[in-house]
Amino acid sequence: EAQVTQNPRYLITVTGKKLTVTCSQNMNHEYMSWYRQDPGLGLRQIYYSMNVEVTDKGDVPEGYKVSRKEKRNFPLILESPSPNQTSLYFCASSLGDSPLHFGNGTRLTVT
Amino acid sequence: AQSVTQPDIHITVSEGASLELRCNYSYGATPYLFWYVQSPGQGLQLLLKYFSGDTLVQGIKGFEAEFKRSQSSFNLRKPSVHWSDAAEYFCAVGTTGGGNKLTFGTGTQLKVEL
Numbered sequence: 001e002a003q004v005t006q007n008p009r010y011l012i013t014v015t016g017k018k019l020t021v022t023c024s025q026n027m028n029h030e031y032m033s034w035y036r037q038d039p040g041l042g043l044r045q046i047y048y049s050m051n052v053e054v055t056d057k058g059d060v061p062e063g064y065k066v067s068r069k070e071k072r073n074f075p076l077i078l079e080s081p082s083p084n085q086t087s088l089y090f091c092a093s094s095l096g097d098s099p100l101h102f103g104n105g106t107r108l109t110v111t
Numbered sequence: 112a113q114s115v116t117q118p119d120i121h122i123t124v125s126e127g128a129s130l131e132l133r134c135n136y137s138y139g140a141t142p143y144l145f146w147y148v149q150s151p152g153q154g155l156q157l158l159l160k161y162f163s164g165d166t167l168v169q170g171i172k173g174f175e176a177e178f179k180r181s182q183s184s185f186n187l188r189k190p191s192v193h194w195s196d197a198a199e200y201f202c203a204v205g206t207t208g209g210g211n212k213l214t215f216g217t218g219t220q221l222k223v224e225l
Contacts, residue, residue, distance in 0.1 A: 102154035
């Protein structure tokens with residue numbers, strides 16, 4: 001089944017403790033992206049990647065890192081999480097002009 | 112830069128009634144337009160998309176949307192709403208058909224009364 005898989009689905013952590021949210025797609029998509037969803041703000045793009053080893057900032061990249069060493073994986077790294085990064089995170093992928101496929105989301109709480 | 116406005120934060124309709132969710136966009140060229148639906152605890156699922164051609168676009172689950180260039184709008188409609196349509200709906204505009212440079216609206220939460 002074609003899908004974008006994020007892990008974990010839920011994560012509670014404390015300020016400053018490094019964490020990684022994984023994202024993997026099995027559709028051989030070139031494009032991958034991370035969004036955060038906050039009430040009243042919709043989805044905002046954090047980082048995106050056009051292909052392996054090619055990443056760029058989205059609209060809200062501060063406090064986040066990404067890497068794209070393999071085509072199928074695009075992890076999101078929070079080196080020192082803060083409470084304002086409490087949010088619902090989505091990974092998505094696409095190929096060419098095909099629309100985005102989304103993962104089921106990761107709900108992160110930073111205390 | 113492109114932008115999307117969904118003026119209605121919440122909408123409540125009765126089951127069986129018709130539905131129209133509003134979306135206005137700002138973009139200098141011909142836009143790529145999308146509607147996504149997000150059910151509770153789920154990711155976003157594509158309902159329909161407009162790239163070019165016929166301005167009335169049919170999507171999944173009985174939804175349709177009409178592109179009106181003169182009004183910069185891409186409103187989503189359904190003739191008869193089902194209780195399972197309760198969800199959050201997002202309009203998005205892009206410079207291509209793919210994910211790059213896709214801007215989302217803030218969403219409209221749909222509640223369906225039985």
